[in-house]
Amino acid sequence: MLLLVCAPIFLYLLVPTLIVVPMAFTPGALLKFPPGGMSLRPFRALLGDPAWVDAAIVSLKAAAVAVGLGGVVATLAALGLHSAKFAGRGVVQGALMVPIVAPLIVLALADYQFLATVRLTGTWLGIGLAHSVLAVPYVFITLQASLAGLDPALLRSARGLGAGHWSVFRHVYLPALRPGLLAGALFAFAASFDEAVIALFLQGPAATTLPVKIFTDIQYDLTPKIAAVAALLVGLATLVFVVQTAVLLRRRSQPRATTAG
Amino acid sequence: MPHDDTRDGPTVASAPHPTGRDLEVVSVSKSYGGPDVVQDLAFTLGHGEFLTLLGPSGSGKTTTLLMVAGFERPTTGDIRVGGRSVVNEPPQRRNFGIVFQSYALFPHMTVLENVEFPLRMRGVAKRARGAPALEMLEKVGLSGFQNRKPRELSGGQQQRVALARALVFEPDALLLDEPLGALDKRLREAMQIEIKAIQQRVGISVLYVTHDQEEAMVMSDRIAIMREGRIVQLGAPKDLYKHPETPFVASFLGETNLLPCGVVEDGAYGKVTFADGSSGVAARPRRDPGDGGGPWLVSVRPEQVRVLTPEDRLDTTIDGVVKDCTFVGSYVRVTILACGQEVVVKGDETISAWAETGRRVRVGWRRDDAQILRAD
Numbered sequence: 001m002l003l004l005v006c007a008p009i010f011l012y013l014l015v016p017t018l019i020v021v022p023m024a025f026t027p028g029a030l031l032k033f034p035p036g037g038m039s040l041r042p043f044r045a046l047l048g049d050p051a052w053v054d055a056a057i058v059s060l061k062a063a064a065v066a067v068g069l070g071g072v073v074a075t076l077a078a079l080g081l082h083s084a085k086f087a088g089r090g091v092v093q094g095a096l097m098v099p100i101v102a103p104l105i106v107l108a109l110a111d112y113q114f115l116a117t118v119r120l121t122g123t124w125l126g127i128g129l130a131h132s133v134l135a136v137p138y139v140f141i142t143l144q145a146s147l148a149g150l151d152p153a154l155l156r157s158a159r160g161l162g163a164g165h166w167s168v169f170r171h172v173y174l175p176a177l178r179p180g181l182l183a184g185a186l187f188a189f190a191a192s193f194d195e196a197v198i199a200l201f202l203q204g205p206a207a208t209t210l211p212v213k214i215f216t217d218i219q220y221d222l223t224p225k226i227a228a229v230a231a232l233l234v235g236l237a238t239l240v241f242v243v244q245t246a247v248l249l250r251r252r253s254q255p256r257a258t259t260a261g
Numbered sequence: 262m263p264h265d266d267t268r269d270g271p272t273v274a275s276a277p278h279p280t281g282r283d284l285e286v287v288s289v290s291k292s293y294g295g296p297d298v299v300q301d302l303a304f305t306l307g308h309g310e311f312l313t314l315l316g317p318s319g320s321g322k323t324t325t326l327l328m329v330a331g332f333e334r335p336t337t338g339d340i341r342v343g344g345r346s347v348v349n350e351p352p353q354r355r356n357f358g359i360v361f362q363s364y365a366l367f368p369h370m371t372v373l374e375n376v377e378f379p380l381r382m383r384g385v386a387k388r389a390r391g392a393p394a395l396e397m398l399e400k401v402g403l404s405g406f407q408n409r410k411p412r413e414l415s416g417g418q419q420q421r422v423a424l425a426r427a428l429v430f431e432p433d434a435l436l437l438d439e440p441l442g443a444l445d446k447r448l449r450e451a452m453q454i455e456i457k458a459i460q461q462r463v464g465i466s467v468l469y470v471t472h473d474q475e476e477a478m479v480m481s482d483r484i485a486i487m488r489e490g491r492i493v494q495l496g497a498p499k500d501l502y503k504h505p506e507t508p509f510v511a512s513f514l515g516e517t518n519l520l521p522c523g524v525v526e527d528g529a530y531g532k533v534t535f536a537d538g539s540s541g542v543a544a545r546p547r548r549d550p551g552d553g554g555g556p557w558l559v560s561v562r563p564e565q566v567r568v569l570t571p572e573d574r575l576d577t578t579i580d581g582v583v584k585d586c587t588f589v590g591s592y593v594r595v596t597i598l599a600c601g602q603e604v605v606v607k608g609d610e611t612i613s614a615w616a617e618t619g620r621r622v623r624v625g626w627r628r629d630d631a632q633i634l635r636a637d
Binding site for chain 1: 330331332351352353354355357358359361362363365367368369370378379382383426427430436
């Protein structure tokens with residue numbers, strides 16, 4: 001019974017992936033399904049094409065800026081809101097969520113308007129800055145979850161033992177935040193690496209991200225390279241997921257209380 | 262009088278050992294905008310003394326400890342260590358070892374790193390930290406555990422690590438906030454003895470906060486009983502138990518029988534008359550409770566109430582009827598209806614011989630075991 005319900009759902013979720021991955025191994029020069037053979041030619045062509053490699057580098061740079069800047073802002077916000085109690089705390093918290101709920105197209109337009117005035121359109125830095133806004137809520141949410149589990153007595157204890165503010169951050173907050181920070185950074189990275197709408201608005205000859213490149217190539221250059229990029233991205237996402245699960249499982253299986261008296 | 266330092270207020274002279282690094286709390290009040298949570302509090306923790314703040318929840322005892330530690334700021338008043346005011350110092354610059362109920366060990370550090378932490382915060386070089394930390398772990402009985410993580414230890418062991426960590430930097434005093442609250446009864450009793458032993462071994466002053474009166478009795482040199490933000494009585498455990506000044510103290514510290522009475526005679530002892538017309542003699546309050554008026558109560562501990570044969574003569578005797586009798590183990594507890602209320606008697610097993618329900622009995626007590634108190 002369960003299988004009857006679940007199988008179609010799984011199929012529905014997986015079919016697009018199941019189609020695009022085999023297509024990446026198309027031996028011919030044109031993208032088609034079924035691929036009609038198995039070949040690594042599209043991958044070789046992809047990695048040999050400087051335009052695609054550049055796009056990947058731009059994406060990585062933008063994502064690095066997004067994760068770095070967004071991470072710092074989100075960490076400061078989470079720490080500040082954790083220890084402070086003031087009227088309007090909920091409003092600030094809500095404001096931090098805006099990038100997730102606001103329509104991307106609106107953000108993209110605003111980003112374009114602003115970055116054009118400071119002459120940062122068409123640069124990977126501009127895309128990274130715009131994406132850092134998207135990154136904030138992801139990191140903020142995971143950090144808040146980490147902080148909720150933090151024993152407030154730890155903070156007092158550390159200060160009572162002689163720790164100043166910086167030491168409290170380093171020895172109490174940071175260890176508690178680390179898992180949340182990692183998870184949040186991963187989400188933020190994915191959000192930036194994946195994002196096409198804003199990147200499309202801000203793109204330029206020297207600043208084309210992977211999703212933008214895929215989008216434009218679909219229109220002008222429909223080759224198996226596109227499927228190869230998609231397959232690589234699916235592979236990357238799977239790898240990240242597997243590693244994360246492995247880390248989680250390992251942490252959970254660690255001994256809890258094994259005292260010998 | 263042995264307890265004359267009770268409410269003498271902020272005078273330094275009342276400290277039992279007015280030398281060294283005494284901790285003085287000087288007419289401290291705290292309010293969060295509303296009524297005072299702590300009101301005009303004053304006591305001195307002498308060097309090497311174990312002083313307990315004992316009171317029900319909401320009596321202000323933890324707030325007091327947090328003010329001493331520096332996490333809360335007194336609205337008025339002063340806190341001094343060795344005569345120097347520390348009220349403007351942040352917690353990290355006050356030299357107190359603090360242990361909270363949750364132990365608050367750093368989960369990502371080993372036991373040794375936890376104990377080394379305060380030394381590290383004081384700029385002690387890495388090489389110089391290990392020896393004192395290991396020595397302190399030995400003093401709390403945890404040699405060989407230094408490389409464990411806190412989660413690999415039992416509750417009692419974590420408690421000892423927290424103690425070692427709070428002691429390793431030779432603080433001016435140890436501040437303990439219900440440190441045994443999370444442990445089960447048997448372990449708690451063992452740890453009471455243990456903490457007291459460690460305190461004497463290290464020779465440190467302790468300010469201890471608890472709501473458990475037995476714990477306070479076992480461990481303390483002196484107890485300050487708190488109620489609604491004030492110290493209602495401060496003194497040695499035995500003194501508080503034998504000479505409570507208010508019905509609250511009498512019934513909070515151990516069990517007591519409180520019998521309404523009229524007081525008809527002055528002097529060191531008062532002649533008292535109970536509701537059923539019987540009368541007796543009881544000790545008058547040592548401290549004048551103020552405006553002199555009643556209503557009055559006599560407080561008698563259950564273990565001081567004796568069952569009398571017709572020939573026996575005692576300062577106070579009353580007649581009653583046995584209501585029930587419970588075997589508790591180390592003692593037998595009998596409830597008697599007398600003077601229109603229940604009177605509890607505690608004794609050894611021999612009293613179950615006469616304690617049949619419904620039987621008429623005469624009970625009584627010595628005048629020194631009965632304390633006249635003014636009703637709250």
